[in-house]
Amino acid sequence: MIYTCTLNPSLDYYLEFEQPIVKGATNRSSYDGFRAGGKGINVSIVLNNLQIPSRALGFLGGFTKDYYIQLMQKYPKIQPSFTYVEGNTRINIKLHDGQNTDLNVKGPAITDANFSNLSMKASRLDDRDFFVFAGNLIAGTKEKVIEMLKETIANEVKVVLDTDTDVIKAVAPCSPFLVKLTQTELAKYAGREILDREQTILEAKAMHREGVRHVMIILDDRSQAIMVCDKGVYVSNIIREEAPLSTVGAGDSMTAGFITEYIVTRDPEESFRFAASCGSATVYVHGLADKDKIQDFFETSALLKLE
Secondary structure (H helix, E strand, O other): OEEEEEOOOEEEEEEEOOOOOOOOOOOOOOEEEEEEEOHHHHHHHHHHHOOOOEEEEEEEEHHHHHHHHHHHOOOOOEEEOOEEEOOOOEEEEEEEOOOEEEEOOOOOOOOHHHHHHHHHHHHOOOOOOEEEEEOOOOOOOHHHHHHHHHHHHHOOOEEEEEOOHHHHHHHHHHOOOEEEEEHHHHHHHHOOOOOOHHHHHHHHHHHHHHOOOEEEEEOOOOOEEEEEEOOEEEEEEOOOOOOOOOOOOHHHHHHHHHHHHHHHHOOHHHHHHHHHHHHHHHHOOOOOOOHHHHHHHHHOOOOEEOO
C-alpha cells in the first residue's frame, strides 16, 4: 500500500480576476472554488488518477475538517486516515490575475498525543509499503518527524521524502527510497549556491553517496528533471515545445509517477521516464494530470543517460 503523509493540509481557495488586483480597493473575482491542498494530497490525487489506491495521513481539524473530507470523496482511490486535532485546518488563498499570489496560513498546533497517533500508524507499515512524507513541517515537530522517519525506514518501508532539507539531511544516511527536491532546495541542502545543471548533478550524486537510493531533482525553471541512482545519471525534459499552462503540482506528479511505475517494473530508469511524463502532463493541464494525458506524454517521452 502507498501511504502519503501531509502534516499541514489546506483548503486552497482559488480566486481568479480578469483585471489586475488593486491593493486597498474592492476586487471582484470571475471564478472561485475550493480544492483539497497539500503536497502529499497532490501525490494521492495523481495516484488516484492513475487508478492506484493510497491512504492519506496527516492532521485535520476544526470546522474545515468535514468540508476537506467531503472534497476528497470525489477521489475514490484515496482512503482518508487522518489524525484529528482541535485547531482548524488552514484555508490558503490562491490569487490569479495574470500572475499567481499565495496567502498561506500557519496551521493548527499539534500536541504530543496527536503526533503519537500519527507515529503509531506509521509504525504498522512494512517492506510491502511506500510512505510518502511531503510538505512543510509544523512548528515543534522536526525532531519527532526525524525519529518517525528513521523508525519507518528501519522497518524496511520505502520512504519517499519531499520536505524540509534538515529532515532529509538527518535521514539520508538511513537510505530512504526516494528524495525529490527542486534545484533551490538542493542548494539549501548542500549549503552552497548551485548555478547550472552540472553543479546540480554533482550535488545530487553527493546526496546519493550519503545514502539516498534515488535522487530526483527538478530544475528551478521546471524545464528538466535529473535522477541519480545506482544505474547512473539521467535527465528528461518536463516542459516540451509548447508554453506550459502551470508548473504547480509537477513535482508531486513526478513522485506519484515514479512510485506507480516502480511497483510494476522495479526499474528506476523506466520509473523516472514515467515520472517525467507525469510532470509534463501536469504542466499542460489545469490542475493535476489524468491517466490519458499522462499516457500521451509517456508515449513520446525519452531519457538521456549522462553517466
